[in-house]
């Protein structure tokens with residue numbers, strides 16, 4: 001069995017829906033077990049990730065970067081950095097914001113830099129942008145990778161209650177497909193150092 005972990009923060013519940021979609025996509029891959037943790041839980045159990053093949057970080061975009069609780073969690077992982085405990089594990093990330101752009105790229109870049117500091121290997125989105133496909137005739141809200149980001153899934157939610165179409169179906173589908181891609185990569189990669 002290959003185990004992967006998703007560690008997320010969600011202040012108001014929108015990013016939580018994206019996290020659950022990534023979890024569902026990953027769990028659909030045979031032989032992969034998925035652990036879903038809030039940053040608060042993960043920060044209190046930092047040493048419990050030694051046996052996972054990969055970790056996916058999820059955060060809303062707040063003020064153009066990861067949220068403060070996620071940044072606080074990143075600081076806590078300095079304890080792992082000292083012993084290079086996450087070296088050669090897979091890493092990935094997703095975000096969700098209120099605006100269509102909202103500077104989400106900076107959030108994913110922040111996560112990928114953390115992954116670099118921990119000497120992890122980043123898994124990108126691996127999906128085209130359906131909204132720029134001339135043959136796509138579906139609704140904008142249903143399109144896969146509708147905002148056209150490539151480091152990881154970027155969801156966008158209206159500043160209203162989280163629910164069945166907030167974030168939109170296309171963003172949830174994108175998150176599921178990413179979870180599946182990450183889980184397949186983790187299954188192939190496994191746990192262990194490169195050398």
Ligand SMILES: Cc1cc2nc3c(=O)[nH]c(=O)nc-3n(C[C@H](O)[C@H](O)[C@H](O)COP(=O)(O)O)c2cc1C
Pocket residue numbers: 009010011012013014015016060061062063064065096097098099100101102103157158159
């Ligand atoms: C403190 C704060 C800062 C925010 N900054 C941004 C931002 O930089 N860009 C953006 O598009 N939306 C921003 N938003 C909107 C959130 O990204 C949006 O409401 C998101 O859906 C919240 O996710 P959550 O429910 O998981 O917390 C901000 C919201 C808050 C509370």
